[in-house]
Amino acid sequence: MHKIVILGAGYAGLMALTSVVGRTKKRDDVHVTLVNPSERFTERLRLHQVAAGRPVADFRLPDMLEGTGVELVRGWVTGIDATARTVRVDDEHVLTYDTLVYALGSVADTAVPGADEHAYTLDNAQNAALLAQRLTDPDTKTVAVCGSGLTGVEVAAEIAEAHPGLTVELLGRGEPGADFGPKAKAHLDATLDRLGVRVRAGVEITKVLPDSVALAGGGSVPADVVVWTSGVHVSPLPAAAGLEVDERGRVITDAALRSVSHPEIYVVGDAAAVRQTWGELHGTCQSGMPTGAHAGMSIARQLDGKEPKPFRFGYIHIPVSLGRGDAVVQFTKPDGTPRRWSLRGKRAVWYKETVSSAPWPTCGRMMRHPATASVWPHGGRRNR
Ligand SMILES: Cc1cc2nc3c(=O)[nH]c(=O)nc-3n(C[C@H](O)[C@H](O)[C@H](O)COP(=O)(O)OP(=O)(O)OC[C@H]3O[C@@H](n4cnc5c(N)ncnc54)[C@H](O)[C@@H]3O)c2cc1C
Incomplete structure (x- = not known):
């Protein structure tokens, strides 16, 4: 049994989970465990709506995982032993892994x-x-x-x-918006x-x-x-475990999103320092979800005896909500610098809502449905 443990059920972790489970559902030699402190998915990019007293959708992980065989462990990761390949949860449980996906995000x-x-x-x-x-x-x-x-x-x-x-x-x-076009x-x-x-x-x-x-x-x-809201920082857990990190504590990854020092650990989302030809990814859902999808695909490829492909990504837009009644979308070059086009007002509100809606109910249905094996998301725009 190949044990895959995914740490963190945020945007990147859940995308890694759906990608790997979708691709390995016909195998009976893979066991996937997801670790998260809450059994609810936190839609972090809508937390300003919560703070303003607006209702947001409620995504329960057990509903999404029902019938998939994925084990959900509720708790805080308190340590990683990268030599023994174990993870400590709440200082009580110890989980062993063959492949780890580290997706614990960042905090203010x-x-x-x-x-x-x-x-x-x-x-x-x-x-x-x-x-x-x-x-x-x-x-x-x-x-x-x-x-x-x-x-x-x-x-x-x-x-x-x-x-x-x-x-x-x-x-x-x-x-505000200093990097936007006029x-x-x-x-x-x-x-x-x-x-x-x-x-x-x-x-x-x-x-x-x-x-x-x-x-x-x-x-x-x-x-x-x-x-x-000024700046973010990442957990000291990977550095304490001996993984190679950058000056901000983010795990340095190779082209396939594996830790350069511990290739059995994939690192995705805000916690990863990912280099592309145009520069480095900055923490967003826009880039975090493709990193998760790519890691899931790469793990499935390795299980099939194939080499993982390099991750390729470029930004396309910066959608920003301005309350519920207004928004602005700046379209960008792959490195995030502005193009000439933008959307403003109602069209931008519609666009922002469309790209922000969490795909997890659909992902849950697809993970359970055997006919969907070929349509799993690929991370990166040029990996198709
Ligand atoms: C108000 C706000 C608005 C934003 N708007 C946008 C936007 O419009 N567009 C955009 O692209 N980005 C936006 N972002 C940034 C975006 O939310 C992050 O880049 C994204 O959430 C990163 O995804 P992630 O999966 O790496 O981490 P997260 O989504 O933070 O998920 C990390 C998960 O790991 C869990 N976790 C953390 N530590 C532990 C531990 N020790 N043990 C167990 N579990 C743990 C957390 O509980 C969480 O479930 C916004 C952020 C904020 C705060």
Whole structure:
């Protein structure tokens, strides 16, 4: 029996799972285990909607896995022994593997003093629900969203739209949408303005206090609620296990997405440092899901005695929601730099919703259905 253990049921982990299970369902010598702390899939790219008090779909992993033979282990991974090929879960269970898929994602980088204690993050559904509750507290009047990247933009716009009585400030080093083309950038700026989001770019946040945010140079911004979206960091587990990692702790992968130091470990999603000819992937669902699909395909190929193929990927778009009623989509070159085209307004809302909808109910049905073996997703645009 070849034991495949997949760590993390996020976008990348679930895509790896559906890809490998779909391709190996006719074999009886493969056992797949999925490890995740919750039996619900967290739609991380919709957590700003949860924070704004909007309902989102509920995906239960046991429903998706029913009839597939996949074992779901609920718990936190607390250690990996890459020599013995074991994984510790909750310091209680030990799982052995022949092939490991590491897909534990990333969390907000709260290294700035006070951020851990006083700021909300959108790392999981519980944090987002706590923030939602706090935003409806009558004492909450001002909200500072720290980080002017696209996550910060989505969070600020969603909160401002859902709670028009609150003062929402978006703070960060860069201009929101700085990497967009002129039309998309102008639409983003105008929408934030229409929603009443005050933008303060070019600021360095040095500390988060219970009632304000301190800025380099001595100024501060009063805030009843602080939301931290600036930067992400990854778990120290792979480095502690002796896997080769980059300066950000992400596992360095070979062309087939295997750890360069431990090729029996595939690494996908935000936790992987993946190089392409045009540069390095940055953590998004857009790239994370294809890495998962590719890893699943490669594992199936290896089980059939074939070599895995190299992963090839290029970005095509940056879709950004601006509340429920507006959005902007910047189309891009493979390296993420903007092309001339963008969608704005209602067409962008439709596009963003279409590309963001989680495919898991369909994946669950396909994993159970033997006739679908040939249609499993390939990771990367040029691997077909
Ligand atoms: C508010 C917000 C909006 C976003 N919007 C977009 C967007 O529009 N487009 C886009 O492409 N990206 C977006 N992103 C980024 C995107 O969500 C991430 O890039 C993506 O989730 C990464 O997928 P992943 O599978 O690597 O990790 P995740 O989706 O984070 O999944 C990791 C899984 O591993 C589990 N896990 C973590 N640690 C452990 C452990 N020790 N033991 C067991 N399980 C563990 C987690 O619970 C989770 O289930 C957004 C992020 C946020 C926060």
